[in-house]
Amino acid sequence: MEGQEVVANGNNNGSLKLKPSSSETRGKNIQCKAAVAYGPGEAFVLEQVIVHPPQKMEVRIKILYTSICHTDLGSWKAENEAQRAFPRIFGHEASGVVECVGEGVTEVKEGDIVVPIFNGECGECCYCKSWVTNMCERFGVNPMKKVMDSDGKTRFTTLEGKPIYHFLNTSTFSEYTVVDSACVVNIPPQLASSLKQLTLISCGVSTGVGAAWNSANVNAGSTVAVFGLGAVGLAVAEGARARGASKIIGVDINPDKFIKAQAMGITDFINPRDEEKPVNERIKEMTGGGVDYSFECAGNLDVLREAFLSAHEGWGLTVVLGIHSSPKLLPIHPMELFNGRRIIGSVFGGFKGKTQLPHFANECIHGVVNLDKFITHELPFEEINKAFDLLIAGKSLRCVLHL
Structure with missing residues (x-):
């Protein structure tokens, strides 16, 4: 493809920049490869698409790495009828380099290394x-x-000019993508050599x-129970471990996850299928x-009800992170909140992306959180369907695709 290529800066500090090729792409359409989904659960089609230039307050990014999350999986399957917008380019965990910026963008510039985020921060509202x-x-x-805000x-678009829809403010299953500037986090250049790992902080x-x-x-010294030991659950365990929790109980129906979970801070494991009593009673014991x-x-x-009842009366807090596509409401009677237990939801871990993620990235690279433990597979972008199969089979936490 014509465009720009990513090369090492050559100054031994691990940073990256864009080296102009024979054809300048700034402000022009780019033809590149993307994984397009044409229907719920249908295999991704690797094909050439047109990526248009960024408009006002938008950024076009050359994606270097992208990974696959259960949210991609659920939305690709269109588990919620309202999600049925096809053809579509999914993906929302990635890292890359700014190829060009639209009018008014000042926080990032061409050549900056960045991660896109699905939960933006405009800074003005x-x-x-x-x-x-x-x-x-x-x-x-x-x-x-499914479209840009501006x-x-x-x-x-397809080569024939038909629209292809966006996903979660990011659409990273493409060699190039366009995102709102509110959804781009500038990563310190000294962390460029760790860009693959930093994909996971998206x-x-x-x-x-x-x-x-x-x-x-x-x-420090507190007790924690994590229900569901996928990548997000294990990240909770890693965060609790870093904070000095004394006991971190992992709950999952897949016993194979316990070995990996121990490396992430899980101290005890419960398989509900092996228990004769409700999990919350076991945890209370x-x-x-x-x-x-x-x-x-x-x-x-x-599972949510078990998690809620597992929290200690008087002060226990339950945090909801799982995506609930069912229209059913919370399985909690209002009077159960009068015994001191609390329940809250958490989106993107409470992080303000543009403001706080650069510092978090630095903490991760310096060992506070070990990102490498979450990467169980690496594949070329062309094998994206295989990567989804690994996730569906429960064999991967994060499979990083190299573009």
């Missing part, structure tokens, strides 16, 4: 100006959104670790009445 929330009025997480159009690791640090504020913090990472209402 009342949500962004409040430190009580990490929501953004205009660019918050919205899995139903003009209601797509930046992807979603899963930030969501889990942040839930432990920001949403729950896990304290193990902890003297319940855990200080429970995290529901499975997206299952029955």
Whole structure:
């Protein structure tokens, strides 16, 4: 393809920059490879698409790495009818280099290394100006959104000019993507050599670790239960471990996950299928009445109830991270909240992306959180369908695709 190529800066500091090729691409259409989904659950089609230039307050990014999350899986399957917008380019965990910027963009420039984020931060709305929330009025997480905010159009089209829809403000299953500047995090250039690992802070690791640090504020010596030991659940465990939790109980129906979970901080493991009594009763026995913090990472209402009842009366906090596509409501009677237990939801781990993620990236690379433990597979981008098969089979935490 014509465009620009990513090369080492040559100054031994690990940074990256874009080296112009024979054809300047700034402000022009780019033809590149993308994985396009044409229907719910249909295999991804690797084909050439047109990526249009960024408009006002937009950024076009050359994607170097992207990974696959359960949110991609659920949305690709269109588990919620409202998600049925096809053809579509999925993907929301990635890292890359800024290829060009649209009018008005000042926070990033061509050649900067970045990660896109699905939960943006415009910095101007009342949500962004409040430190009580990490929501953004205009660019918050919205899995139903399928076009760009500025003009209601797509930046992807087929070679014949037909629109291809966006996903979660990011659409990273493409060699190039266009995102709103509110959804781009500038990564310190000294961390460029770790860009593959930093792909994971676009979603899963930030969501889990942040839930432990920001949403729950896990304290040293506290007890924790994590329901669902996928990547997000294990990131919660990693965050609780880093905070000095004394006991971290992992709950999952797959016993094979315990070996990996031990390396992430899980101290005890419960398989509900092996228990004769409800899991919450078992946890109460193990902890003297319940855990200080429970995290529901499975997206299952029955699991959510067990997580809630596992929290200690008087002060126990349950944090909901799982994606619940069912229209069913919370399985909690209002009077059950009068015994001191609390329940909250957490989006993107409570992180304000543009403001706080650069510091978190630095903490990860310096060992506070071990990102390498989450990468179980690496494949070329062309094998994206195989990567989805690994996730569906429960064999991978994060499979990183190299573009």
